[in-house]
Amino acid sequence: MTPRFAPGVRLQEDRARNRWMVMAPERMFLPDETALAVLRLVDGARDEAAIVAALAEQYAAPAEVIAADVRALLEDLRARGAVTW
Amino acid sequence: MVDAPLALLAELTHRCPLRCPYCSNPMELARAAAELTTAEWARVVEEAAALGCLQVHLSGGEPTARRDIVEITAAARAAGLYTNLITAGVLLDAGLMERLVAAGLDHVQLSVQDADEAGAERIGGLKGAHAAKARAAALVRAAGLPLTLNAVVHRQNLHNLPALVERALEWGAARLEVAHVQYYGWALANRDALLPTRAQLDEATRVVDAARVAHKGRLVIDYVVPDYHATRPKACMGGWGRRFLGVSPAGNILPCHAAESLTGLTFPNARETSLAAAWADSPAFNAFRGTAWMPEPCQSCDRREVDWGGCRCQAFALTGDAAATDPACALSPHHGLLQAAVTHAEGEAFRYRQYGRAR
Numbered sequence: 484m485t486p487r488f489a490p491g492v493r494l495q496e497d498r499a500r501n502r503w504m505v506m507a508p509e510r511m512f513l514p515d516e517t518a519l520a521v522l523r524l525v526d527g528a529r530d531e532a533a534i535v536a537a538l539a540e541q542y543a544a545p546a547e548v549i550a551a552d553v554r555a556l557l558e559d560l561r562a563r564g565a566v567t568w
Numbered sequence: 569m570v571d572a573p574l575a576l577l578a579e580l581t582h583r584c585p586l587r588c589p590y591c592s593n594p595m596e597l598a599r600a601a602a603e604l605t606t607a608e609w610a611r612v613v614e615e616a617a618a619l620g621c622l623q624v625h626l627s628g629g630e631p632t633a634r635r636d637i638v639e640i641t642a643a644a645r646a647a648g649l650y651t652n653l654i655t656a657g658v659l660l661d662a663g664l665m666e667r668l669v670a671a672g673l674d675h676v677q678l679s680v681q682d683a684d685e686a687g688a689e690r691i692g693g694l695k696g697a698h699a700a701k702a703r704a705a706a707l708v709r710a711a712g713l714p715l716t717l718n719a720v721v722h723r724q725n726l727h728n729l730p731a732l733v734e735r736a737l738e739w740g741a742a743r744l745e746v747a748h749v750q751y752y753g754w755a756l757a758n759r760d761a762l763l764p765t766r767a768q769l770d771e772a773t774r775v776v777d778a779a780r781v782a783h784k785g786r787l788v789i790d791y792v793v794p795d796y797h798a799t800r801p802k803a804c805m806g807g808w809g810r811r812f813l814g815v816s817p818a819g820n821i822l823p824c825h826a827a828e829s830l831t832g833l834t835f836p837n838a839r840e841t842s843l844a845a846a847w848a849d850s851p852a853f854n855a856f857r858g859t860a861w862m863p864e865p866c867q868s869c870d871r872r873e874v875d876w877g878g879c880r881c882q883a884f885a886l887t888g889d890a891a892a893t894d895p896a897c898a899l900s901p902h903h904g905l906l907q908a909a910v911t912h913a914e915g916e917a918f919r920y921r922q923y924g925r926a927r
């Protein structure tokens with residue numbers, strides 16, 4: 484499964500408040516730290532396994548542990564209309 | 569320290585090929601020659617982003633009536649803003665669509681006046697507008713951009729709400745905004761011809777509820793009960809000087825796009841004042857910010873930080889006092905005015921706005 488941003492959705496830097504926001508048509512929300520880490524890796528090219536591998540390396544954690552979190556997060560982001568696959 | 573705004577409403581021009589009888593443009597339209605230049609708009613969007621705005625609504629009038637709409641869009645995107653084009657769609661063609669996408673446009677909000685050609689033509693006053701909008705919707709979707717349909721509803725088209733839902737699905741919109749007319753400016757002049765009846769509203773609510781269930785996952789419908797049939801007002805603009813900032817075609821920096829209808833306030837202009845200074849320090853932005861300005865019953869009401877006393881422009885239009893409690897609130901001593909207007913509303917003739925003959 485290869486997640487990508489839903490049409491019109493993207494990450495945007497909030498310069499004035501020093502944070503990143505998920506921007507969507509007529510809607511915006513503040514992703515938590517882990518959601519942001521996943522969303523930064525969503526580019527329509529990396530599949531779920533590649534995202535897990537990248538995070539495992541980044542956080543020096545075992546892939547099995549990361550995998551469950553990533554799946555739950557992606558499902559949640561899909562339910563919120565931010566990503567699709 | 570005042571919290572920074574989240575969105576900029578950039579009213580690029582008052583020019584528009586349509587002439588909707590509820591148009592939110594002021595009665596007195598800015599001339600094309602008085603409009604901010606491309607470079608001035610580029611500076612405005614950059615200032616807005618630096619101040620804290622995350623998105624810009626490119627609006628009007630009809631924003632694509634400006635020949636530099638692509639440059640302004642590109643400048644907004646380069647400044648780091650999420651760009652939303654609010655358009656009637658009749659000037660959009662494949663070439664322009666392509667250039668807007670290349671400039672980084674994020675989302676299009678297309679207005680519809682009615683569900684069919686005859687109704688749309690009568691209300692918008694432009695022949696062939698509806699077919700042009702259908703083409704515009706197809707261009708937006710073909711470009712891969714998300715589409716929101718904005719249907720302004722009132723007594724003369726509410727019966728077509730089911731058909732408007734069908735149009736939204738047919739045209740590939742992911743969102744449908746069913747927006748009731750707001751009564752100031754032109755709409756107030758046409759209020760008798762536009763105010764819906766209570767029975768119409770109840771039916772509309774039923775239609776929206778059913779459509780939400782039927783099209784779940786495909787179409788999101790935004791719908792709010794209009795002020796004239798409500799008992800509590802809406803938090804207009806999320807509160808004066810709290811979330812939004814508008815810039816008029818001639819550069820006036822406004823807390824709300826209708827704020828120029830309030831007499832007695834002077835608005836800073838982007839040609840002389842920075843958005844940051846206007847937001848933080850101008851008397852206009854501070855006039856109705858927070859709760860200190862509120863009269864009773866708002867002052868001691870526990871909803872004062874929920875609806876911020878409602879809409880200043882509506883309070884002014886109906887009571888002559890911009891600092892009055894919004895008459896949409898049942899606690900307002902002027903609430904009877906709305907009830908009286910609903911009872912009194914009849915007739916179908918519209919007074920049309922005409923560019924160059926505003927008065």
Ligand code: SF4
Binds near residue numbers: 590591593
């Ligand atoms: S409300 Fe109608 S006339 Fe006014 S700007 Fe929009 S499309 Fe044009």
Ligand code: SF4
Binds near residue numbers: 870877898900
């Ligand atoms: S009294 Fe004022 S604050 Fe209270 S609900 Fe009415 S408008 Fe809102």
